[in-house]
Amino acid sequence: MIKIKSPKDFWAGLMFIAFGLFFVIGARNYNLGTAARMGPAYFPTILGGLMAVIGGIVFFRSFVAKGGKVSPIPLRLFFFITLSLLLFGYLLEPIGLVLALALLIVVSAFAGHEFGLREVLLLSVLLIILSVLVFAKGLGLPFPLWPKFLG
Amino acid sequence: MGLQFLHNLSLGFGVAFQWLNLFYCLMGVLLGTLIGVLPGIGPVATIAMLLPVTFSLSPTAALIMLAGIYYGAQYGGSTTSILINIPGEASSVVTCLDGYQMARKGRAGPALATAAIGSFFAGCVSTVILAMFAPPLAGIALKFGPAEYFSLMVFGLAAAVVLAHGSLLKAIAMVLLGLLLGLVGTDTTSGTMRFTFGIFELADGVGFVGVAMGLFGIAEIVANLEIKERREVFTSKVGRLMPSKEDFRRMWRPILRGTALGAGLGILPGGGPLLASFGAYALEKKVSRYGHEFGQGAIEGVAAPEAANNAGAQTSFIPLLTLGIPSNVVMALMIGAMMIQGIIPGPKVMTEKPDLFWGLIASMWIGNAMLVVLNLPLIGIWIRLLTVPYRFLYPSILVFMAIGVYSLSNSPFDVLLMAVFGILGHIFVKLECEPAPLILGLILGPMMEENLRRALLLSRGDPIILLTKPISAGFLVAAIILLGIVLAPAIRRKREEVFVED
Numbered sequence: 001m002i003k004i005k006s007p008k009d010f011w012a013g014l015m016f017i018a019f020g021l022f023f024v025i026g027a028r029n030y031n032l033g034t035a036a037r038m039g040p041a042y043f044p045t046i047l048g049g050l051m052a053v054i055g056g057i058v059f060f061r062s063f064v065a066k067g068g069k070v071s072p073i074p075l076r077l078f079f080f081i082t083l084s085l086l087l088f089g090y091l092l093e094p095i096g097l098v099l100a101l102a103l104l105i106v107v108s109a110f111a112g113h114e115f116g117l118r119e120v121l122l123l124s125v126l127l128i129i130l131s132v133l134v135f136a137k138g139l140g141l142p143f144p145l146w147p148k149f150l151g
Numbered sequence: 152m153g154l155q156f157l158h159n160l161s162l163g164f165g166v167a168f169q170w171l172n173l174f175y176c177l178m179g180v181l182l183g184t185l186i187g188v189l190p191g192i193g194p195v196a197t198i199a200m201l202l203p204v205t206f207s208l209s210p211t212a213a214l215i216m217l218a219g220i221y222y223g224a225q226y227g228g229s230t231t232s233i234l235i236n237i238p239g240e241a242s243s244v245v246t247c248l249d250g251y252q253m254a255r256k257g258r259a260g261p262a263l264a265t266a267a268i269g270s271f272f273a274g275c276v277s278t279v280i281l282a283m284f285a286p287p288l289a290g291i292a293l294k295f296g297p298a299e300y301f302s303l304m305v306f307g308l309a310a311a312v313v314l315a316h317g318s319l320l321k322a323i324a325m326v327l328l329g330l331l332l333g334l335v336g337t338d339t340t341s342g343t344m345r346f347t348f349g350i351f352e353l354a355d356g357v358g359f360v361g362v363a364m365g366l367f368g369i370a371e372i373v374a375n376l377e378i379k380e381r382r383e384v385f386t387s388k389v390g391r392l393m394p395s396k397e398d399f400r401r402m403w404r405p406i407l408r409g410t411a412l413g414a415g416l417g418i419l420p421g422g423g424p425l426l427a428s429f430g431a432y433a434l435e436k437k438v439s440r441y442g443h444e445f446g447q448g449a450i451e452g453v454a455a456p457e458a459a460n461n462a463g464a465q466t467s468f469i470p471l472l473t474l475g476i477p478s479n480v481v482m483a484l485m486i487g488a489m490m491i492q493g494i495i496p497g498p499k500v501m502t503e504k505p506d507l508f509w510g511l512i513a514s515m516w517i518g519n520a521m522l523v524v525l526n527l528p529l530i531g532i533w534i535r536l537l538t539v540p541y542r543f544l545y546p547s548i549l550v551f552m553a554i555g556v557y558s559l560s561n562s563p564f565d566v567l568l569m570a571v572f573g574i575l576g577h578i579f580v581k582l583e584c585e586p587a588p589l590i591l592g593l594i595l596g597p598m599m600e601e602n603l604r605r606a607l608l609l610s611r612g613d614p615i616i617l618l619t620k621p622i623s624a625g626f627l628v629a630a631i632i633l634l635g636i637v638l639a640p641a642i643r644r645k646r647e648e649v650f651v652e653d
Contacts, residue, residue: 009318012582016324023331026346030338036612040338040345043600044331051327058320070581077373078577081549082570085369088553089566104553105546111376112542123543127550139207141558 006067013059020052077111084108096146097136101128159509160282166510167517172215175208176514179216180521183223188230188533189544190237195587196371197224198484199363200548203555210492211507215514217488218468221481222274222515225424225464226522229266229457230533234259242424242460245432249445249452256448261394263530265402265450267523268394269458273410274519277465280414281472282512285501288473292498295474297605298616302626304599307476309630310419311591313637314426321584329589332357333596340604352564359487359593361556361568363480366586368552369573372545374580392527398450405435405455413459417466419478427463428456465515472508473498476595480587483594 004010023044033039084107092100105124109115135141166172182204186197201220205213225242232243233250246266253262295303312322335346336356347353394402412434413427435455436445445452468485470478475497477483489496494504501508526533556565579586610616618624 008582009321012321012324012584015578015582015584016321016328019328019331023346030343030345031341034612035607035614036610038340038600038604038607040341040343043603044334044345047327047331047334051324051331054320054324054327058318058324061320068583073577073581074373074377077376078574081369081373082574084549085553085566085570085573086563089557089563089570092557092563101550104550108546108549109542112545113376114542119543120546123546127547131550131554135554135558139204141554142561 002063004062006062006065007070008067009058009062009065011070013055013057013062016055016058017052018055020048020050020055023048024052080111081108084111092143094148096148097132097143098128098145099147101131155286156282159286159505160513162505163282163509163511163513166211166506167215167513172212172510172514173517175212175216176219176518177521177525179219179221180223180518180525183220183225184227184230184522184526184529184533185223185536187224187227188536189227189548190231190235190375190537190541192224192371192548193228193238193243193367194221194224195363195480195484196367197227198481199360199367200552200555202360202484202488203558205488206491206558210489210494210504211510213488213492214485214507214511215518217485218511218515219518219521221485222270222461222464222518222522225460226267226270226526227533229270230263230526230530231537233262233266233453234534235537242428242463245428245456246453248432249447249449252446252448253450253453258448260392261398261450262453264392264394264527265398265453266457267527269402269406269409269454270461271519271523272406273413273458273462274465274522275516276410277414277417277462278512278516278519280466281469281515282509284418285469285473285508285512288469289498289501292474295498295622296620297602297609298620298623299626301599301602301606302617302623302630303474303476304595304602306626306630306633307470307478308588308591308595309633311479311588313633317583317585319634319637321582322588325579325584325586326588326592329592329594330596330599331592332362332589333593334600339597339601350564352560352562356597357593358559358565358568359484359590360559361565362572362593363484363487363590364552364556365569365572365574366576366579366590367480368548369569370576370580370586372548373573373577375541376545392530394450401441401450402454405431405439405451406458408434408438409455409458410462413462414466416459417463417478418469424460424463424467425479428460431455431459461519468511468515471496472500472511475500475598477591480590483590486594 027041027044030041031039032041084104087107088100088104102124105127106120109120136143136145182201183197186192186200187194198217198220205216228243229246232238232246233254236247236251238244238247250262308326312319312326335353337354338345344354409431412431416427416430432452432455435451436442439451441449441451467478467482470476471482471485477486486496494500553566556569559565576586606616617627
């Protein structure tokens with residue numbers, strides 16, 4: 001049986017092969033052209049091919065050279081951080097800066113090691129006041145402050 | 152050059168001393184230090200975070216402020232290194248070694264002052280170097296054709312790859328990934344939408360601000376949250392700032408050597424503060440009479456790398472301003488900022504926008520002076536900031552990043568991009584693929600394609616043109632030599648040793 005000696009290289013290799021092939025195959029939808037008149041597919045095909053080849057070398061090397069293990073990805077952390085960002089991004093327009101920020105802060109606070117409701121609320125109030133003053137009033141960014149249905 | 156030089160400088164100071172520009176320089180330095188001092192946030196993340204703040208300014212004011220943010224962040228980073236032993240980025244790793252030891256011995260004050268003095272001196276000298284070397288270099292660069300530019304970019308990327316941590320192959324793959332991501336969007340020649348999958352927001356390309364903030368900001372927050380907080384801050388023990396006579400006697404030579412080495416290394420593509428500070432520390436350890444004290448709080452171990460990384464930071468503007476080529480990630484962000492302001496970086500900036508060019512250079516000197524004047528008295532505030540628990544810091548950082556990135560185009564898409572690249576950035580780091588080369592590739596992708604296209608059009612499709620033009624051939628050969636050297640076993644081992652410290 002073949003043994004993976006370097007899991008990091010194994011996955012990195014696979015990742016590069018996947019990205020490389022993605023661009024090579026994606027580029028087939030466009031005109032390749034010639035060297036003298038490079039079409040939109042020309043450069044991506046070369047780069048993607050090169051990347052897949054390098055990925056291949058990294059992949060095969062992982063069976064030969066020893067390397068580190070991959071530590072698990074902190075899914076809980078990413079869940080809360082990503083969710084908080086997307087809530088902010090997609091709800092800012094409909095519900096306004098104040099509530100969107102409150103969501104961002106409270107949801108992202110769940111990613112921390114400890115969660116104190118009073119602390120988080122206090123932090124939210126402080127950051128919201130600061131943000132409204134600096135970004136909306138000071139820099140004049142065109143954000144709605146309150147939900148549409150109220151205004 | 153004498154008279155012309157004075158004329159340029161007076162033009163520059165005229166611009167830099169305008170009230171508004173002074174104000175933005177001050178704001179840049181202050182904000183840069185404020186964010187840069189936060190543990191685990193280096194200049195790259197700081198600039199990425201604050202970039203949107205500058206969008207509404209005039210190009211000159213925006214660049215002056217960004218430059219201020221840059222050295223402010225760098226200086227803030229050394230404060231953090233000295234006081235809590237957490238480097239904001241790779242280039243302040245070596246400052247941790249002796250700076251933190253000095254702090255533990257109750258000499259945090261002199262260590263901070265030494266860093267400030269070293270940085271200020273180096274900043275002054277290298278600003279003059281920048282002012283002297285930029286014009287002749289830009290003159291040469293004006294003669295470059297597409298073939299030369301293409302090969303120069305290959306050389307720059309090769310240098311960046313060589314300086315990346317860890318595996319060379321993976322670094323090359325990351326550059327390629329960056330170049331490919333840079334090609335997403337509307338193809339300038341044919342008008343074809345490439346790899347946009349009908350997503351309207353991708354027509355203008357993958358926004359580099361969102362990518363940089365995800366890769367360096369979000370991924371960093373997650374990395375910090377992954378490890379439990381354990382910090383020891385030497386707040387009460389900063390004591391008096393002023394270094395003693397003995398300290399001054401011991402620091403001036405290392406500062407001189409650090410400045411010279413840093414200024415030299417900063418000019419190289421792929422160089423900049425990282426190489427400069429490592430190089431200066433290693434050199435100082437060899438030549439200093441106090442070499443045996445290194446690692447136990449030797450003042451030379453703070454003075455030399457701090458001078459070197461500031462000198463390197465300053466001179467790395469030379470390739471940016473004369474060739475339009477970023478030598479490191481910070482400079483890539485600067486190029487991005489220039490392009491957003493409608494300035495095409497390159498040798499023409501100096502002749503077409505002399506007020507911007509010389510104003511920026513003069514403001515660097517002013518910014519460095521502001522750093523010393525402000526930071527030493529304000530040190531108490533920065534230390535307070537270090538004692539703020541991370542559970543309060545990271546939501547605040549997220550708020551600023553989210554608002555900043557949203558305001559790029561007032562659409563949620565950039566926020567999504569940042570979130571996605573946050574996750575990708577984390578995976579990259581887990582797989583030991585350094586994200587810095589990706590950003591360089593992302594910025595250079597479209598430029599490289601454009602220049603290759605033009606070069607091959609001129610030669611009717613024959614790639615040999617890259618080798619028959621002497622300057623172009625020179626860059627390519629230099630790139631191959633660089634990669635070859637790193638692959639050589641002896642250097643490879645040494646390189647791994649150097650990078651193993653962080």
